[in-house]
Amino acid sequence: MIRLAIQKSGRLSEGSLELLNDCGISVSNGIGRLMTQASNFPMEVLFLRDDDIPQYVQDGVADIGILGQNVVVEKERSIDEVLALGFSRCRLSLAIPKNENYNGPRWFEGKNIATSYPVILQQFLDANKVKASIHEISGSVEIAPGIGLAEGICDIVSSGSTLFSNGLKEVEVIFRSEAVLVANSSLSAEKKALLDKLTFRINAVRQSRNNKYVLLNAPDDKLQDIISILPGVKSPTIVPLAMKGWSSVHSVISEDKFWEIIDKLRDAGAQGILILPIEKMIV
Ligand code: ATP
Ligand code: ZN
Numbered sequence: 009m010i011r012l013a014i015q016k017s018g019r020l021s022e023g024s025l026e027l028l029n030d031c032g033i034s035v036s037n038g039i040g041r042l043m044t045q046a047s048n049f050p051m052e053v054l055f056l057r058d059d060d061i062p063q064y065v066q067d068g069v070a071d072i073g074i075l076g077q078n079v080v081v082e083k084e085r086s087i088d089e090v091l092a093l094g095f096s097r098c099r100l101s102l103a104i105p106k107n108e109n110y111n112g113p114r115w116f117e118g119k120n121i122a123t124s125y126p127v128i129l130q131q132f133l134d135a136n137k138v139k140a141s142i143h144e145i146s147g148s149v150e151i152a153p154g155i156g157l158a159e160g161i162c163d164i165v166s167s168g169s170t171l172f173s174n175g176l177k178e179v180e181v182i183f184r185s186e187a188v189l190v191a192n193s194s195l196s197a198e199k200k201a202l203l204d205k206l207t208f209r210i211n212a213v214r215q216s217r218n219n220k221y222v223l224l225n226a227p228d229d230k231l232q233d234i235i236s237i238l239p240g241v242k243s244p245t246i247v248p249l250a251m252k253g254w255s256s257v258h259s260v261i262s263e264d265k266f267w268e269i270i271d272k273l274r275d276a277g278a279q280g281i282l283i284l285p286i287e288k289m290i291v
Contacts (some may be wrong), residue, residue, distance in 0.1 A: 009050045010202040013070035016055035018023050019186055023095035024074045028053075031209040050202060061190075062087055068192050072206075078164070078185040082127045086193060091207055093187040094214055100125055100183040102132075103176040104160045105153055110179045116140045118159060122152035122160035125183075132162075132182040151176040215289035218263050223282040228253050230277035237272045239265070260286070 014024040028035050033049040043054050054070050056187045061073040062085035072090070078100055080089060102121070104110060114134035123129050128136060133140055143158050150170055152158040165178055189210065191203060226234045231246070234257060238244050244259040257278075261269050273281060 009052060009201050010206070011052045011069075011071045013052060013054040013056050013061045013064050013073040013075075015075065016059070018058060019098075020058060020075060020096050023093070023187060027074075027093060027095070027210065027213065030213040031206065033206075033209075049206075050207075057150060059083070064188055065192050068194075070192075071195055072189060072191045074187055074189055076185050077188050078125065078128065078183060080188060080190060081171045081183070083124050084127060088191045088193050089188050090191050090203070091189040091210060093189060093210070094217070096187040098164050098166060098185050099181045100128060100162065100185065101165045101178045102129075102160055102180040102182060103150070103165070103171050103178050104164050104166075106172075106175050106177045110177075113138050113180065115179070119160055120158040121160045121162055122149050122158035124149060125162060128183050129162045132180075150176060212288045212290050214290060216286040218258050218265065219286055219289055220266060221284040221286050222257075222259050222261055222279040223280075223284070224257050224273060225249065225280040226255055226257050226278050228255055231255060231257070233276045234273060234278055237269060237276060239269075260289075 015021050019216045022211050025035060028046070033051060034047045035053050036044055041055065043052055045052050054064070056064060058075045058079055061070070061075045062080060062083035064070040065073045066085040072095065073202045075087070076096055076098070077092075078098070079172070079241055080087070093110065102116070104115065108115070116133070116138050120141045120143055121129060124144065124146055126142045130144055143152070145152065149163040150162045153176065154174060161176065162182065168178055171178055184221060189207070195203060222238070224234070235244055238257070239261060240260040244257050247256045249256055270281065
């Protein structure tokens with residue numbers, strides 16, 4: 009049995025449950041419950057505040073956890089980062105009043121900065137040899153300059169609209185974060201084996217999310233050009249069509265290069281292009 013800690017409710021919860029589900033692990037959601045057992049994997053799931061997860065994993069109350077990299081770094085617990093998970097992406101930024109002239113990190117010299125992330129902020133200030141006072145506050149950081157508590161802030165930014173409506177502008181991204189899988193650093197052999205099983209499934213899910221299956225028809229005289237455009241997992245599958253002089257080409261392409269490749273395929277003479285989602289992908 010392995011015990012996983014995930015966020016009870018917040019920006020990580022949905023992604024965490026969806027990932028487990030895609031890994032074939034059924035967990036009923038934790039509304040009103042602290043712990044539940046997966047029905048088809050030897051796993052217990054603990055629902056916690058994200059800030060508490062590093063401590064629980066370090067102490068071994070939970071064996072593994074899913075949380076933001078920002079919290080992993082901020083909490084400074086000795087736990088292992090096993091795998092980046094690709095969701096809950098966000099950035100931690102410095103912001104100052106809109107009308108200020110920003111001249112680089114030196115702007116913050118001798119100033120007060122409000123944040124919920126004193127550790128990451130201090131690392132940035134040290135790396136840039138800037139001396140500033142950090143005011144740690146736990147919420148609504150963006151109102152601090154308006155009420156005279158600080159001259160600048162360091163907070164998580166998604167669209168920037170909260171900053172804007174508080175008369176602030178983003179001047180420096182100091183940390184980029186995504187959800188990660190963490191583990192206690194001295195797991196038993198049995199738990200390690202379960203963690204390996206889980207990471208194998210997560211990798212298969214992530215591969216499938218990042219790739220699409222492509223089928224297309226190509227005239228045989230254009231086949232070489234078309235094959236050279238397709239990256240594929242190994243090499244594409246070529247099947248002759250009933251119509252003479254034509255073949256069907258099957259391959260896998262990654263999401264980030266998707267439109268670029270489709271455009272090139274069309275230019276090279278591909279027709280009847282079909283794109284299919286991949287359910288799971290084991291490479
Ligand atoms: P809790 O009640 O569990 O302490 P919280 O209020 O601290 O929750 P959330 O706002 O739910 O935390 O954010 C959890 C994590 O999600 C953050 O630590 C960060 O890694 C990530 N995150 C925060 N804001 C965003 C965003 N706008 N978009 C995507 N991910 C985000
Ligand atoms: Zn939190």
